[in-house]
Amino acid sequence: MFKDAMNTLYYLVGEGRNDVNGYKSRAIIRWEVREEGVTMATLSDVAKKAAVSKMTVSRVINHPDQVSSELRELVYAAMKELKYVPNFAARALVHNRTQVIKLLILEEMDTTEPYYMNLLNGIAMELDKHHYALQLVTRNSHSIGDCDGLIITGMRADDYRQIIDPMDRPIVLFGQTDRAYDFVDVDNERGIRMATEHVISLHFTNILFFGISLDEPFMMARIRGFTETVLHHGLYGKVICMKNSSRAAQIEATKQLAMLQGAATAIVCASDRLAIGVVRAVLEMGLAIPRDVAVTGFDGVFLDRVSYPKLTTVRQPVIEMGQECAKMLLNKIDLDGARIGSRIFQPVLIVRESTWRP
Amino acid sequence: MFKDAMNTLYYLVGEGRNDVNGYKSRAIIRWEVREEGVTMATLSDVAKKAAVSKMTVSRVINHPDQVSSELRELVYAAMKELKYVPNFAARALVHNRTQVIKLLILEEMDTTEPYYMNLLNGIAMELDKHHYALQLVTRNSHSIGDCDGLIITGMRADDYRQIIDPMDRPIVLFGQTDRAYDFVDVDNERGIRMATEHVISLHFTNILFFGISLDEPFMMARIRGFTETVLHHGLYGKVICMKNSSRAAQIEATKQLAMLQGAATAIVCASDRLAIGVVRAVLEMGLAIPRDVAVTGFDGVFLDRVSYPKLTTVRQPVIEMGQECAKMLLNKIDLDGARIGSRIFQPVLIVRESTWRP
DNA sequence: AGCGCAGATGTTAGCGGTAACAGATTACAC
């Protein structure tokens, strides 16, 4: 292989394999001219270089066990030398695939909310590895264009009949469900149990739970985690639900703490957003964190760290969960949409200033 | 068109166009059976239905002016009836395109940073419209796989020679540059000028600027915006640069405010992150915002709103800027990589509790 | 009539890959 003055590469290629194993050689050498760097190597190029058919190269990529190790090595060498990269558009065309996965977000989403950012990131990273594109769709746009599968989040009871059940594509849900769908979620009950045990271990006896007023499985699980833990310790616990906003939590916390007249209190929150509102209320009332009031959040994505004092929180491995969604879905697609079971991640309690000072 | 008991659709299709304009008719009617909903309509299907060749349908899509209005309408009707959606993989294959755009982030990115989340969102939304996929790459991975073009952000002086100049694909930079590249940015100088003018109009006379210690055009512009405005009003202004972290800002603010011994002070920050640190310092010193100290941030993406008190900030239309990046790049690709000029967005001053109380 | 011409439409080939089949070679049993 050498360059001429015109910066053109000359490749030596054989039209047949050279003498191997004593079989008759069918090698007829000829020269081929190729522009440098302008075009990417194709399967054909590799085939020529390795002196095999396109099909053999294709097989080396997709079913390597069907090819003799001898030719396989030849092909690998050729691919390496030509820096071969498969063309995914062509493969998609043959398989009648779109290489598009849709992420359908059914709840109202704040795109700036880091929780979703991380989920998205996890999904996108994983899809990318397999050369799938991610398309963000909503309640209104979900039927525009074709796709190979969907990840759906934020579904409410009504959505099953109207949107999810009629889908004729593989689906993975982000968020637990009692229906016959594969899903990925965190162990919500256990997460809140950990947070509640934590504040109990700090000797708080007045314990409140601030929940989100949604009749969804994940909230039910979190409430259950709280009530069962409190009961188990023979303590008094109060559950208050509100919309997931720091302002709502601030107002509610102010009210509840006033009623408790300064008695040491722990507030276990169902989200970091709520916890931030509680922190504000506490500081505004001139109480001390964590001496007078201990606060725990849930999610552990960004908000816990920008809070001051920093929040003790139940961290969900959101990025990893996103990746798992993608993996499961691609797997499902390969398996023609068969059920493959769900995956529940274990949350981690992160202890910080809002409950504990060294 | 009607269904039979097997839920199969029968379409009536003509093998030739019916008598038009008095030309001899070549219509031979026959029946065709088609499964419902299983396969998507292709260009061929549309061609058959409209009784024209595939090429005519293709032309209606890509060069409608080359087709007589008569046939065009026929084709449109057929496409509509069959709910035709073009197959982008096939088109990409013909045009030797990958339909992939890479977003190359050269600075260290905190994946949780909402700023990037929004940028990404804007880019992804726009690319999606044109059926392009977004691939996130870094300094290490930028050369993996092929793409049709790149959006690059966070570049430093060294990067041009090593990474950017050698690229043989169309590029749009996110962030201003003095080199011969197309870019998208916000008017940094004007943004800081607005913030500075604002605190001056509130009668602050001690004014500090907290910058980020990076020798990049955007920082230079922000510093310039500050110094020129302060000078213009014949005031004293001090510029302090540090790394972009709330903790650094908190430490620096504590030091500076102690030196000023409680004199009313305004601190103009080069990012919301810095501003949040300043707010913490002020509260911890027992000073009042905005009475004793006024604080302004920059970016206006999420952080300004989770701060308490909420930050006055210079908002960049980050999502829109992301969209513009994508639009410019796709345009450039169509134009075979020609220069197309840059786009500078105007920032907006959002006044909130950190400088002004009604 | 015969010519060139322009515009509308059809035909062909091929983008890069793979499934399905066909052909070649070997191994082994009888």
Next chain:
DNA sequence: GTGTAATCTGTTACCGCTAACATCTGCGCT
């Protein structure tokens, strides 16, 4: 030696679409 299955490899056709070329039509001109 022959039949037969197992294993490997090549050939063909096609996925959906479009560029380039070929064909056809009617028109105006000499």
